[in-house]
Amino acid sequence: MDSDQIVEIIIAEIRETVPELAEQAIGRDDSMADLGVDSIERSEIILAAMEQLGLKIPMVQLHGPRNIGELADLLLAKSSG
Amino acid sequence: MTIAVIGIGVACGLGHGKEAFRQGLFEAPNVFSHLKREGREPPEGEIPFIGVEMPDPPSILPARLARTATLSSRAAISVLDEAWNEAGLETVDPERIGLVVGGSNLMTRERVLALRDYSERLAYVPPRHGHMFLDTDICGLCTATYPIRGFAYSVGGASASGSVAIIQAMEAIRSGRVDVCIALGALQDLSAHDLQAMRAMGALGSTRFADSPADACRPMDTDHDGFIFGEACAALVLCRADKVTGGKLYGEILGASHVADGSRGPEPSSAGQVRAANLALAEAELTVSDIDTVNGHATSTPTGDDTELETYRTLGLEHARINATKSILGHGLSAAGAIEVAAVLIQIEEGRLHPNRNLETPLDPRFGWVGAKSETHDIRHALKFSFGFGGVDTALVIGAPGTGRRRQ
Missing domain, CATH: 3.40.47.10 (Thiolase/Chalcone synthase)
Incomplete structure (x- = not known):
């Protein structure tokens, strides 16, 4: 698993959670806030991605990333750690 | 009001x-x-x-x-x-x-x-x-x-x-x-x-x-x-x-009552039901003789139906036509009171009573049960019962548009 694969998982969860974004191009430089994802949806997306990665850590450890790529990098680091 | x-x-x-x-x-x-x-x-x-x-x-x-x-x-x-x-x-x-x-x-x-x-x-x-x-x-x-x-x-x-x-x-x-x-x-x-x-x-x-x-x-x-x-x-x-300024007018709720009868569980109370009906009638400034239609709570439970019949007898509703919307829709529980009031208002509008499904041998044949077919009926004042577990008894008096005695 590399960061780009985690980006794909996150984007798939974004499209699942916000069906209105199904057709929109989304990449690692986009931020969920700019895409219009609200805070509860963001948590839902991150939890679903964590479950796919088999990762169990408190959500507070995932604050900080400014875009999807940085979030994927952090999830990758936590998975490896 | x-x-x-x-x-x-x-x-x-x-x-x-x-x-x-x-x-x-x-x-x-x-x-x-x-x-x-x-x-x-x-x-x-x-x-x-x-x-x-x-x-x-x-x-x-x-x-x-x-x-x-x-x-x-x-x-x-x-x-x-x-x-x-x-x-x-x-x-x-x-x-x-x-x-x-x-x-x-x-x-x-x-x-x-x-x-x-x-x-x-x-x-x-x-x-x-x-x-x-x-x-x-x-x-x-x-x-x-x-x-x-x-x-x-x-x-x-x-x-x-x-x-x-x-x-x-x-x-x-x-x-x-x-x-x-x-x-x-x-x-x-x-x-x-x-x-x-x-x-x-x-x-x-x-x-x-x-x-x-x-x-x-x-x-x-x-x-x-x-x-x-x-x-x-x-x-x-x-x-x-x-x-009301134009548009649709289905009817008027002329009187309403909601009382507690002191039961904790599912057991019904005819005394509570009668009290609710009398309070709703009093608010509407009507008497039982003014009621031409009853839409029962009528759930199909033996104890519930028997108790409600006792209520009808005590009130003296033998002259009214009676139907049970649950015979067609089943029991909507939380929704029952609202959808059954909707059923009363649609019946007022149509000038017809809906059938009672499966009412083959009425528990008490002295009442004016609607049969297996709908019937023409000019509803002026309907009495609608709804009861709930925990001793909740409600009664509503529903009038066709313009039939209220009590004006503002």
């Missing part, structure tokens, strides 16, 4: 919307079958539960909201949309519109499914579950979708919740808090756990008609053996009768 009903939205086993409701009420096709929704499977080795399941509600919410809205919420949006548009509420100041949702613990089936799905992976519970199973999530979705800014809350009255919501909506208008108030009897989405508990209690039928669901729901018939669940949801738009 007389309260008028100017908009109706309905959802039940007959379909979504008033056209399916109107046609189904008078033709009374069978909509009962074994329950099939996920989460309503009977215990292993036991007979399936019987009841009525509605078609999937029409898609009104944006996809993003719909995917986190429960069946109860989606049904509520569907009936609110219909009632809202009919009443033309887009011209009313949003701060003068209120919403009362009748029912409690409404979404237990989906809640049980969520508990099951996440029991082994609790760490991944979706955050949305923190509010989507609250009864008041229906209030939130309704006010997020329609400009209702006076207030919105839910009230519980067990199987009388729909009527309790109507009475609370009336009070909100009478107090001057709002000019328009929507009373919504929400869909009680029962789980197998709820159904089995009520079967064990002896309230839920039907053992006798396990293999013929069409015959299972038979209010006031000697072969009744318990209530039969029927998914339902209804919204009524209420406003001051003297503020």
Whole structure:
């Protein structure tokens, strides 16, 4: 698993959670806030991605990333750690 | 102050919307079958539960909201949309519109499914579950979708919740808090756990008609053996009768009463029922002789039907025509009071009484039961009962437009 694969998982969860974004191009430089994802949806997306990665850590450890790529990098680091 | 009903939205086993409701009420096709929704499977080795399941509600919410809205919420949006548009509420100041949702613990089936799905992976519970199973999530979705800014809350009255919501909506208008108030009897989405508990209690039928669901729901018939669940949801738009300016006017709620009879569980109280009826009649400034139609609570449970008959006898309702909407729709529990008031108003409009399905041998033939076919009848004043577990007794006096004696 590399960061780009985690980006794909996150984007798939974004499209699942916000069906209105199904057709929109989304990449690692986009931020969920700019895409219009609200805070509860963001948590839902991150939890679903964590479950796919088999990762169990408190959500507070995932604050900080400014875009999807940085979030994927952090999830990758936590998975490896 | 007389309260008028100017908009109706309905959802039940007959379909979504008033056209399916109107046609189904008078033709009374069978909509009962074994329950099939996920989460309503009977215990292993036991007979399936019987009841009525509605078609999937029409898609009104944006996809993003719909995917986190429960069946109860989606049904509520569907009936609110219909009632809202009919009443033309887009011209009313949003701060003068209120919403009362009748029912409690409404979404237990989906809640049980969520508990099951996440029991082994609790760490991944979706955050949305923190509010989507609250009864008041229906209030939130309704006010997020329609400009209702006076207030919105839910009230519980067990199987009388729909009527309790109507009475609370009336009070909100009478107090001057709002000019328009929507009373919504929400869909009680029962789980197998709820159904089995009520079967064990002896309230839920039907053992006798396990293999013929069409015959299972038979209010006031000697072969009744318990209530039969029927998914339902209804919204009524209420406003001051003297503020109605054109548009639709279905009828007026001339009197209402909601009392506690001191029972904790399911046991009914004729004394409480009679007291509720007399209080509602007094408020309407009418007497029993003015009542030409009774729409019963009439659930098809032996104790409930017997007790309600005692109430009819004590009040002296032998002259009135009587029908039971549950014989067609099943028992909507939290929604029953609201959708049955909608049924009364549609019958007033049509000048017809809907049939009593399965009333082959009435428990007491001295009463004016409607038969297996609809009948022409000019309804002026109808008495509508709704009762609930926990000693809740309500009665409403519903008048055809312009029939109230008590003016402002």
